[in-house]
Amino acid sequence: MSRAVLSLGSNLGDRSAYLRRAVDGMRDALVAVSSVYETAPWGVTDQPDFLNAVCIVDDPVRDHWAWLRAGQALEREAERVREQRWGPRTLDVDVVAVDDVRSTDPELLLPHPGTPERATVLIPWLEIDPDADVPGVGRADALLAALPAADRDGVRKRTDLSL
Numbered sequence: 001m002s003r004a005v006l007s008l009g010s011n012l013g014d015r016s017a018y019l020r021r022a023v024d025g026m027r028d029a030l031v032a033v034s035s036v037y038e039t040a041p042w043g044v045t046d047q048p049d050f051l052n053a054v055c056i057v058d059d060p061v062r063d064h065w066a067w068l069r070a071g072q073a074l075e076r077e078a079e080r081v082r083e084q085r086w087g088p089r090t091l092d093v094d095v096v097a098v099d100d101v102r103s104t105d106p107e108l109l110l111p112h113p114g115t116p117e118r119a120t121v122l123i124p125w126l127e128i129d130p131d132a133d134v135p136g137v138g139r140a141d142a143l144l145a146a147l148p149a150a151d152r153d154g155v156r157k158r159t160d161l162s163l
């Protein structure tokens with residue numbers, strides 16, 4: 001049995017539809033899903049805003065590799081084309097954490113190394129798990145508090161959307 005935290009992002013096409021389809025693809029394992037957030041792009045800043053959300057999933061048989069493959073299958077279903085690192089995409093599924101698993105395999109780094117500095121992950125994650133912890137790093141609320149205010153301000157809840 002494993003419990004995973006997955007981050008979803010989209011900034012091309014019908015963004016909310018891509019996120020909804022991804023969540024629908026995991027309904028059987030879904031424990032919680034956050035609100036949808038409109039977020040300013042980080043990394044490559046000259047691209048459209050993203051919609052981001054986080055979900056928690058639990059499955060009696062899937063291990064961390066199975067969650068990676070499940071996320072990649074959803075990305076393929078969204079006809080994702082990968083051209084540019086941190087560039088625009090119809091759907092991005094990152095495995096943020098799986099239980100307390102730590103991995104340095106570049107195919108599956110756990111916890112996802114970008115997590116501590118991404119308000120786009122920490123804010124939706126804390127919404128559905130106020131005690132969220134990044135394994136081996138620390139509490140998500142403390143990590144979020146340490147980020148520049150501008151990073152937090154760039155993450156705005158879309159109350160008109162839900163997954």
Ligand SMILES: Nc1ncnc2c1ncn2[C@@H]1O[C@H](COP(=O)(O)OP(=O)(O)OP(=O)(O)O)[C@@H](O)[C@H]1O
Nearest residue numbers: 085086092093094095096106107108109110112114
């Ligand atoms: N925790 C993880 N979740 C998802 N993919 C991961 C993880 N760790 C390593 N990877 C690898 O990262 C690659 C996917 O990279 P991708 O193009 O989605 O990166 P990105 O989303 O642009 O950047 P970032 O990974 O910093 O969010 C895949 O080859 C995958 O095997």
Ligand SMILES: Nc1nc2c(c(=O)[nH]1)N=C(CO)CN2
Nearest residue numbers: 009039040041042043050086
């Ligand atoms: N706001 C925001 N910016 C990004 C995101 C994302 O999910 N949200 N994902 C990226 C590539 O992984 C690059 N930049």
